[in-house]
Structures are given as C-alpha cells and as structure tokens.
Amino acid sequence: MSDKETLDAYAKAARAYADGFAKPEDTFHDPDFEAFVALLPPGGHVLDLGCGPGQWAARMVERGLVVTATDASPEMAALALQDFGIPVKVAPFDALTDKGVFDGVWANFSLLHAPRADFPAHLQRVHQALKPGGAFHIGMKLGASEGRDYLGRFYAYYGERELCDLLVQAGFTIKGTRRGNGKGLAGGVETFVIITAHA
Template sequence: MADPATLAVYARAARDYAQGTSLAPEPDYSPDIAAFLAPLPPRARLLDLGCGPGVWAAHFAQMGHRVTACDPCPEMAALARARTGLAVTERGADDLPTEAAFDGIWANFSLLHLTRNALPGALRRIHRALRPKGMLHLGMKLGHDAGRDALGRYFTYYNEAELTDLTHAAGFTVTRTRRGNRHDLQGAPDTFVIVTAHG
C-alpha cells in the first residue's frame, strides 16, 4: 500500500476533483484497452486496482463488463463510488482475494507507489486473484531508483526489462509492452511503460 504521505496527496486531490477541478488529460490508451480485453469473454469480471476517481472503472462498465474497483485512499474510493455507482472498496494490492476471482485486473499507475521490495509480492497476489489466462494491464513510470516528487508522493521507478522480468517471475506471460508520455498530477511530463500479460 502507498505510504501515509502519498495517500494524503490523493486525499487532497479527491477533494479538488469533487469540487469540480478537471482531471489531467490522459493519453490514448485504446491499443492497451484492446490488448487487455481481446482475450477475455463478454461481460468479463474486471477489477480496477487503484482506481482513483473511477475513470477506467466507469469506462469498462459502460462497455458492458462487470466491474469492481478499489483504492487505498478512502477519499478517492468515496469519490469513485459517487461518480460511478460501482462497488468501490478501500483496499490496495496487499488485500486482494486469495481465490481466482477476476478475468482481468487493470493496474494503471497504481503499483508505482510500492517499494521495490513490495512489488514482486503484489504481482504474485494479482496473479493469484486472476482466473486461468486472466489478463493484467500494468502501467508504470520509467526511470531509476525511488523517491518523492514535489507533491510528496513516493514513487519507485523501473526500466522496461525489470518490469517484464518481475511480471514473468510472478507467473505471467508478457504479450506486449508500449512506451508513451503523459503529464502527472503535478503537471510534470513523464515517460511510462504499459505491460500487458496473461496468467
């Protein structure tokens, strides 16, 4: 789970969003969505892990999938519930079901707040929570080392090879990777990598 200082930043952001502050524009994830959903059945059972204000949970629900969502920040979870009407729980990657419950887990820039030592265990728990051949979407920032940004959030950065190796070690088969650029919560540009994999 993210540390208290990081969660406090997202609590403030949730209040801003609730008061009408617009979300930062996202890049085009259409290819990633297609790769994530293509192997899955219609009305797939999906989990938006670290859902923030619920943008992706709502998107997948509108596509007809059976979506639940979670976020470790209580304020974000409450905002996502209010915005989407979906079941949104207050939990993170350390509190996933121990049985194979989901066809796909969408972890879009939610695991990057974990320490380097915590990520392998989180990926194993995600693998355990997926049904056979279940899909993982993993979005992470590219870089090296770890530390806090100007807002006080803790990040761990990885290179692409590290992420694919860690994903493979957790039991997944990586089917594609993609790099891109976006602006984060503080408006700073960064480079990211998307890893798509199946169990």
Template structure:
C-alpha cells in the same frame, strides 16, 4: 504500511478533487481497448487502484462487470459517484482473492509500491486471476525509486520489469510499450505499459 506509503495515500486524500478533474475526462480508449481485446465478453475485471473511476466507468459502459478498489477514501468516494457503484476500500497489501477475475487493470497504481511490496502484490494478483487471465499495469518510465511530489514512486523500464518477474513463472509478458502522458501539458512524461497473461 510504510511511512512513504502513508504519505502517498494522504496526498491522494488531500488532492482527490483536483486529481479527479485532471484524470476523469482523459481519453485513454486506445490502451483500454488493447486490454479489453484479451478479455472474454462478460469477463469480470478488477480495477486495482481505480483512482477517480475513469477506467471502471469505461469498462462498465462496454458491458463488463467491474470491481473497483482503492486505498484512498476520498478518491473512492468520488469514484463511487462517478461509476454508480460501490468502491472497495483496501490497502494493496491487504488484498487477497483467489480465482476471481478474468482481467486486472492496474493503471498508474502499482507504481506507488516499493520493490519488495510490488513483488508480493504481483503474486497476490496472480492468485486472484482465472487461469489464462490478463493483467495490465503502467509505470512512469525510468529507474527512479523514492519520494517525488509528495508521493512514493517505483519507476520501471523493460529491463527492470523482467528482473521483477523473472522468478514468477506464473506471469507471461505479452507485450510492453512506451507511451507519452495523455494529460494536457505533460506529453514529455513517458509511461511503460505492460500486458501479461497468467501462465499456465
């Protein structure tokens, strides 16, 4: 793990309670439902970088089995209380599962990986999906890469995403769309949302 990634994890451990307060109650249903519309009933979902547990809790309330995973210990502890089940503590780079999930939800999590690690983790995530499985990710919109506000970020545009996955024939991009940040006072911040399907 790079020094920048260690700093990022430390940021989330140091600010876990504040982060939970800012994210757990945010209404994200329109994007959650866009993802769920592709997931079969009872399909197992991996919440990859679950943060304080907002999305895991919603998916569980809709009747889907969920595995929640995060690398920040303090966030994982808060998420466990919030969703009422165990959260896997694991670095994204250490993740390795095969054919385990119908869907993977990576909301504002992969954006903390540098480019080369991002490619590697995307390949690992593809292996963990069932054939035809669905993948969602979101990134801050733009072409910046580096430290910002105590954390490492890789921002994304439609063009950068196509460059990232152009040699990964296993991913078929279903749609990409840009939304405003839903947190109070942050509507000027833009996000790139990506839905993909494991192909074939």
C-alpha cells in the same frame, strides 16, 4: 501499499486529479484499454486495482464487464461513487487475497506507489487472483529509483526489461508493451510503459 504521505497527497488533490485525468475526452490510453478488453470474455470479471476516481471501472461497466474496484484512498473511492456510480472497496494492495476469481486485473499507474521491496509480492497476489490465462494490464513510470514527488507521493521506478522480468518471475507471459510520455498531476512529463500480460 500506498503510505500515509501518499494517501494524504491524494486526499488533498482528489478533486483536481479526477477533473484532470478522469474526463470522457481524455483518450490518451484508449488503445491500452481496448487491448486489455480484447483479451477478456464477454461479461468477464475484472479487478480495477487502485481505481482512483473510477473512470476506467465505469468504462468497463459500459462494456458489459463485471467490475470489482479497490483503492487505498477513501477520497478517491468517494469520487468514484459520486461521479460514476462505482462502489469502491477501500483497501491496500496487500489486502488482495482472492484466488482464481478474475478474468482480468487492471493496474493502471497504481502499483508504482508500492515500494520496490514489496512489488514482487504484489505481482504474485495479482497472478493468484487471476483465472488461468487471465489478462493483466499494468502501467508504470520508467526509471531506476524510488522517492517522492513535490506533492509528497511515493513512487518506485523500473526499467522496462526489469518489469518484464519481474512479471515473468511471477508467472506471467508478456503479451505486449508500449512506451509513451505523459504529464501527471505533479506537472512534469515522464516516460511510462504499459505492459499487457496473461497468467
């Protein structure tokens, strides 16, 4: 789950984050979104795990999907409701206890805030929350350590192979991967990986 220092950082920067990364013209991750949606049945039930300001949850609703959105930040949850009309349950990652409920789980650069020691258990929770064959999208930053950025946010970094191995160990089958480079809220350009898998 996100720690207090990370949540405090997002509380201070929630509006700036939403304005910078939740705009309709931000199409950088459209291919990832389309690949994920293509794996879902019409009207499928999706969990947006760590939904932030709600832009992806809103797009899923527009596509006719039923969306459950969660985030550990009350400030992000408030923005999702204010800007997109998306109600968000304020909850940490380890509050996920559903079993066989979702057709898909979207964890777009959210689980990277979980300590490496907790990560396998979170993947297990996601796997059990999915219906058999359910789709999983996860975005993570590449690296080999954990620590904080200058804003105080905690990050855990992984290698692509390491992430794939952890997903397989949790019961997932890898569907595809994509690497890219992007600038985040802290201003630096970092390499990331998107992995699409199914339960």
